[in-house]
Amino acid sequence: MLRWGALPPRHADQYDWISVYLHDRDEQGIWRTLIFTATLALASSTALMIKSPQGPDGPVAVTICVVAAALAFAAAVPFLLHWPTRRQSLVFSFTSTATIAAAALSYSNDYVGLMGCATFAVIGGFVAYFHTVHEVIANGAVAVVCALILAVRMVMSTGDIYLMAAALAIVATLNVGLPFGVLSLAQTLRSDLRSSGRDPLTGLHNRRSFHQSAYELIMRNDTEGSRLMVIVIDLDSFKKLNDTAGHAAGDAALIRISAALADHSGISAIIGRSGGEEFVIADVDHPDPPEMVAERLRQAIAELPVPVTASIGTACAPLKNGSQVNLRLLDELVEAADAAMYAAKRAGGNQVRHAAS
Known part of the structure; x- marks a missing residue:
């Protein structure tokens, strides 16, 4: 990462x-x-x-x-x-x-x-x-x-x-x-x-640091034809884990999941913890389609020795010439991926949904 x-x-x-x-x-x-x-x-x-x-x-x-x-x-x-x-x-x-x-x-x-x-x-x-x-x-x-x-x-x-x-x-x-x-x-x-700008538990970017780092990633790749991918991840049954096994078990699960996200994301990916059990990832010009990347992340989380799964939403769009336009695009893709994630959660969880371009 x-x-x-x-x-x-x-x-x-x-x-x-x-x-x-x-x-x-x-x-x-x-x-x-x-x-x-x-x-x-x-x-x-x-x-x-x-x-x-x-x-x-x-x-x-x-x-x-x-x-x-x-x-x-x-x-x-x-x-x-x-x-x-x-x-x-x-x-x-x-x-x-x-x-x-x-x-x-x-x-x-x-x-x-x-x-x-x-x-x-x-x-x-x-x-x-x-x-x-x-x-x-x-x-x-x-x-x-x-x-x-x-x-x-x-x-x-x-x-x-x-x-x-x-x-x-x-x-x-x-x-x-x-x-x-x-x-x-x-x-x-x-x-x-x-x-x-780091989350003290997982070492990932916090919300503000994620946006700053993602903006920086966009500016380094601010060329026509490059594609920006955003993935939003929300853990299923995490509250149940906290309630039944305690917050220490929940923290341990978050640490393992954060490591899995880092291991299965691209080397240039910006990974942030945006909420208690919610994560967000941004990357530019990843070689694989966003659905494939998200499915790989879903499987990695499901295979961990923790009783949680993940609902994942993705969104992707081409960058344009002009840094200000692309900075707004990041916010739009985060919203779209978030909506797709909630669609996956409403469908039963442990699924991937992709927002229409």
Whole structure:
């Protein structure tokens, strides 16, 4: 079972879970506005420097600043329109890094350019929060190269080693302290969320953690043609077990059943305990039909040495382009699978029912 936060290497990027975290709290709109506004301000500062005597000198340098400002603005447009994909976010960060470097190196006053390298810290903080340490290091490496070039040019033109050293100290402090501080905070937040999102008895996701993890799974597979499968499981005769054998026996049964669900679900499946004796599973692009997966789970539970069976409902639908549409789809499929589960229970239990697409 794929644990929330323990992603394969190609998905070690933080963008998916941070996006889900913000979506869950209705804060994506605020972040979109802040990111776009900050980028617009930085792009405008580059454009304003064109008119400054300390800014670009000559048609080539002016053109570089104009293009840099335009590219920075264009890269931020997705944040104005919608919550961007991971790829769009990476394009934004790489473009921003490149445009900051181009603008800083084009200024006629090397001290102004050197101090402009402090803005790399803004992008460093962004990639530290949303992406990986590799992007943080890449952004920092560009900042170091630009700062060293400008520092050498500044000493050669002014001879003021002390001013250069003071400027470098400020730039270095910001470009190291801010990104790596944000990175540490984001990783700590993720660790805390992961540990607090587990059912203490079974180790499965609790209701909130299930939805967050399932949303993250969807965002990692947000491509046309992929299929999202949801399975809802409710145990038959569980109350009778609790009443006759005691809650300790009920707890032991839940632990065994949870292990069976994990053993017979796909490696990428998100498994949650949504209620006392109710479980929910979400997976994308499982090789087997949902009815077959559900029947395998039903048999696994029936074969356990516990006097309970399971009524299971399933629902499945293709994902579409657009994360917001697919996030709503998850909720719809959970409702449909839940209704199918109740149909199985009304038919006598220990059965599987599939919701019509």
